[in-house]
Amino acid sequence: MKKEKIVSIEDRIPKLKQARKKKANRRLVFYLSIFFFLIGIIVYLQSPLSHVKTIVVTGNSYYHEDEVIDLSGITKDTNIWTIKKEEIIQTLELNPLINTVTVETKLPWTVEIHLVEYERIGYIKKQNEYYPILSNGAVLSDSKKERLSGDAPLLVNFTQDNIFVDMAKELSELPKNILNIISEVHWTPTDKNKNVITLYMSDGFMVESSIRDFSEKMKVYPSIASQLEPESEGIIHIGVGAYFEPFNQEIKEEEIITTDGVE
Known part of the structure; x- marks a missing residue:
């Protein structure tokens, strides 16, 4: 049988002391690191x-x-x-x-x-100068222009603030491809309906519609305009339905265009 090596207590004590010293040193380094870290944070917070x-x-x-x-x-x-x-x-x-x-x-x-x-959705003219209109109805009085750049429609005759704000909101919700082809928007109220508006489009057509739900109603405009001859002169009425009314002519059945089936 092999004899087990017996280590005396005298031999083990130095090793135990060394291990305890290393452990104590590690603990000291850890606490010192935390201390200096906290000091660093305090210095950082109190300094530029x-x-x-x-x-x-x-x-x-x-x-x-x-x-x-x-x-x-x-x-x-x-x-x-x-x-x-x-x-x-x-x-x-x-x-x-x-x-x-x-x-x-x-x-x-x-x-x-x-x-x-807020997005710029149009312009208003005051004393031969043009001022941008934002989607919330605010007018930029510090950003006047001497001429229109054609990047947004001109709003005309909107003399009531609440109507003006409603129109701005509807224009802000209009698809960009349609907003970009509107040249002018005129408020043309009647005795029966104060929300009537008339639009002049850059493709040559006129549109009569209503401020109420205007942004939704006008989504059918590209489909309607594409069915008309470019030289056609008249007004496209867009309301519950849609139809084209030639100038100085009676409306013919074949000229009535409905929005049924138009997305």
């Missing part, structure tokens, strides 16, 4: 290192980046950990040109402000 150094603004077209930053209240002395996003969002969304806002903080010192502005 935690101040905002970069502010990024996206989605702005009506305001310069510096104007948006001024409105937000954020400065290069602002501590990134003290930024109150909800307050900034509420402040910016009070602006009539801004629809929605999101604010993001990215460590160590960057703030991003993302804007969604």
